[in-house]
Amino acid sequence: LQKKQMVQKSGLLELIDTPEKLENIGGLDALKEYLKKKAKIMHQLPKAEKFGVSIPKGVFIVGMPGCGKSLCAKATASLFETPLLKLDMGSMMGKYVGESESNLRKAIKIAEAAAPCVLWIDEIEKGFSGIGGHNDILTRMFGYFLSWMQDKKSSVYVIATANNADALPPELKRRGRFDEIFCVNLPNEEERKAIFDVHISKRKNNGRKREIKKDYDFESLIEETDGFNGADIESVVNEALE
Ligand code: ADP
DSSP states (O other), X not given: OHHHHHHHHHSSEEXXXXXXXXXXXXXXXXXXXXXXXXHHHHHXXXXXXXXXXXXXXEEEEEEOTTSSHHHHHHHHHHHHTSOEEEEOHHHHOOSSTXXXXXXXHHXXXXXXXXXXXXXXXXXXXXXXXXXXXXOHHHHHHHHHHHHHHHHOOSOEEEEEEESOOTTSOGGGGSBTTBSEEEXXXXXXXXXXXXXXXXXXXXXXXXXBOOOHHHHOOHHHHHHHTTTOOHHHHHHHHXXXXX
């Protein structure tokens, strides 16, 4: 409770209460397996440390919008059984010189006090895309963030998500900051089927689960949805039910 108040009062981080589960993500199998392995470590940190396993730093997830990046960040917090703190890059930016920088330091401090937790930096490219230009404050903030990631000893697991990694400085993608980078693409046929499964099973029919195989012509659904992302597939299911 104390942690909750501390986070809310700061105005820099948002505490997200989420019921999302890894099972409700269709596709992204490699990423899901990876997160499950990290969960094992997060669930027994003292033992892992004693054994010489380093504390997981975090993961960088890049790719097409609507493909489940945010979903993964939320599901990770459930999987790790830790709070999820969302850092909004926009709210970091203060009006006064130096304010943004101290906001970032403050936000990181709060996250460390709330550890173990997942710190989700959504659309990190929006925050750090002006680096290298004339924006000194942004460059300093970025430097601070990088060195924090590099030296991090706390169990703040950072999940950064980005729709477009081109605009991001390469330092961010270098080893030693995040443990791993995952790219998510539009779902292939099998993944689309898995996403349909998730969304159809979620919506119950008279309290009974829909009999997916009987009610749906999967073959044509999958054929027709080439180029759709997960969010598109969800709205196909919703519209069909309506
Ligand atoms: P992103 O963060 O990549 O832009 P989101 O995770 O916010 O995308 O996805 C938006 C919505 O679309 C999700 O809340 C979910 O309902 C649906 N969705 C997207 N990808 C998937 C997926 N792989 N499996 C199941 N649902 C998905």
